[in-house]
Amino acid sequence: MKLFTFRLFLLSLLVLSFCRADAQDKILSADSSISIPDTLLFKIQKAQAAITEVNAANKKGYDIENLKNRLNDIQENIKPLQLDFRDSKNKLDTKSLLSYGLILKDASTRIASLRTVLIKSNGELQRMSQSIIDLSSDSLLSITQTDDAEKKLYLPQLQEIRLKLQSAGVLTGKNLDQVSRILANVSAFDLVINDLKTQADDQLQHSGEVAVGKEAPFLWNAPLTIVPDGGFWRQIQSSYLGQQQILSYFINSTWDKRILAILFAGAFFFWVYTNVKLSKRAAIKRKVGELQFEYLKAFPILASFIVLCNITPIFEPDAPSLYIEIIQFLLLLAMTYHLRLVLPERQLKYWLVIIALFTVLIIGNGIASSSFLMRIGLLAINVFFFYLGLRLYKHLKITQFTRKYVKIVIGILIGFNGLAILLNLFGRLSLAKAFSVTGVIGLTQMIGLAVFMQIILDAMELQIKISSCNKGIFSRISHSNTRASIKKALHIFSIILWVMVFLINMSLISGTFSFLEAILVKKRAFGSIHFTLENILFFTAIVYVANKLQKHVPVLFGEGSLTYDSEVEHKSSKVALIRLIIIIVGVLFAVTASGLPMDKLTVVLGALGVGIGLGMQNIVNNFVSGIILIFEKPFRIGDYVELADKKGKVKDIGIRSSKLLTPQGSEVIIPNGDLLSGRLVNWTLSHDYVKSELTFKVGTGTDLEALNKMIEEETKQTSHVMDSLPIEILVNAIAADSVEIKVLVWCQSIYTESAFKSELMSRLLKRFIEKEIKIV
Known part of the structure; x- marks a missing residue:
């Protein structure tokens, strides 16, 4: 502070006084006779640049009022704590001590931030102050009677610079004085905060002993009333102010988390409000009836608040x-x-x-x-x-x-x-x-x-x-x-x-979280591999979530349970592709979360390659075949396919295997490698209709023209027949006493072929009996 006062005095003395000592004039004349006017011009430009910088900095300001308000705010937050520490006489409860510790820690952080800003501003002001002092004491910028003619040409500029230096010096000194005073107050209050932190830590360290130990007399020995220093209401006031400060600090410091909770409750309100409104529509009301809930109302404010x-x-x-x-x-x-x-x-x-x-x-x-x-x-x-x-x-x-x-x-x-x-x-x-x-x-x-x-x-x-x-x-x-x-x-x-x-x-809660954190982040070793329980926990969680998510992908994309007799609805293989993406992303995230070093991962992949080479060829073959099936799309979910002796509807396309649902209701799991390498017949790849064949034998005396007409009439009246495609009635073979007839008809769907044949044969049998046509 003494150094600052001396500098301020020296700055004012040099700026306000115009010394004309003859000895100095002679020295100036001797020193500058050779360098004028080039050196003088340089000094003038340097002085103008320095004045411009100082004025710009002072014009921008150092936010003095804001710095004062920040310090006052910290002091107001700590004042109730000082009162509570003083009135409690080292008997604060553990809950208050923990909360006070958080407040003091935050105040210490804010004070440190404020001190950093003030030190930076103070250093900048001192630098500018020193620059003004140096320029004011420069003999080249001084005006004397013995100056030569060349220097006197710059007399107006030198006078203007001297005035500007005087003005800048006064303003800089004022700002420096204010910043230095605030910095001194900040440093003093920092000591108060550290003292309170020491008291809180000391009381917290002995809080367990105090709590277990005897804090007050036995109940039967307790005084009827206790009037503390300042009175009973003073004690209540100090306790209230301390608790109020705890709440105020917490509410102000965690507003972002509170907004998230309020947004969640708001989303819940909007969700319920929308659904209640939808439930009152006539179309939905006819299906679900009148819905009555105890807490959910048309305007669910109470439920959202709960x-x-x-x-x-x-x-x-x-x-x-x-x-x-x-x-x-x-x-x-x-x-x-x-x-x-x-x-x-x-x-x-x-x-x-x-x-x-x-x-x-x-x-x-x-x-x-x-x-x-x-x-x-x-x-x-x-x-x-x-x-x-x-x-x-x-x-x-x-x-x-x-x-x-x-x-x-x-x-x-x-x-x-x-x-x-x-x-x-x-x-x-x-x-x-x-x-x-x-x-x-x-x-x-x-x-x-x-x-x-x-x-x-x-x-x-x-x-x-x-x-x-x-x-x-x-x-x-x-x-x-x-x-x-x-x-x-x-x-x-x-x-x-x-x-x-x-x-x-x-x-x-704080001790529990600290204990769990210490367990989870502690470094452990298994041979040369180092890991933490936190890594294992994240690895397990990511794998579990990815597995659950890929299993429920069909539901998210509108694919429910498939039955053989259900409506035919072809699904693309995007579900299998998304499953593959989820699995790959999940594995990558899990490996990253595990913290396994890349060199160790390389060893694992090498061992995996050996395992594949020895006995996992089929698994890898099926996996790769599944990827090829996803992109090649030889069949879709809902298609009717035939592979060797297996026929059925495709129920699911997986990464390793696919499922067929047979007409008998059984589910056949077929490896993807067999589907890709085998001779696969897809009956519904481009269309669902199929040509159905029906053969029977009649006597050689049968009128074939009338028989053809009869078959055509009955076929057209049968369900599931394709009216747009022609019916073919052929003589397939001739024997001594019979003629084999083949009927080829287009059925609307392969899934209804059996029902179509049954209905057609029933109709034909009935007509044959009426016309007395003998079936051999």
């Missing part, structure tokens, strides 16, 4: 416990709005009592007081929930969850409230509060998740019905299997949510 409250922990897993408690409270209010019209009056009163006690418990949890009245109030709430858990353990049934899961949650409610009672009695208040809140929120969250599951199941049921009516994707898959799979997935998702909230309330 979904939003339940999915919040997934999007914000690092949320402080108070934030989760508020979300749970809002969820209970939303469910109360619905239950007020559903529950009987007595049950509704019990429900309202639970909400009221839950609210009191949350408020009491935030007050750091060990007085007898405060502790006896918490004890009464614990006793109530302990009794409630005993009553619910045998009688509570929630259809969305298994009985075992419900009993575990109720057991935790009973156990945690029982522990809270004992811990409260013996002065372990922090643990007592943590167990109380965790047990109660476990119960309320289970109820909320049950409602969440029912909402999603109802929404999916609505989607299934709408999609089935519109011949969408759900019209091609089993509804019962779909419902079972969705319910299973929701059950797993709900358990994950419940465990996450449980860990957040117990302040274990």
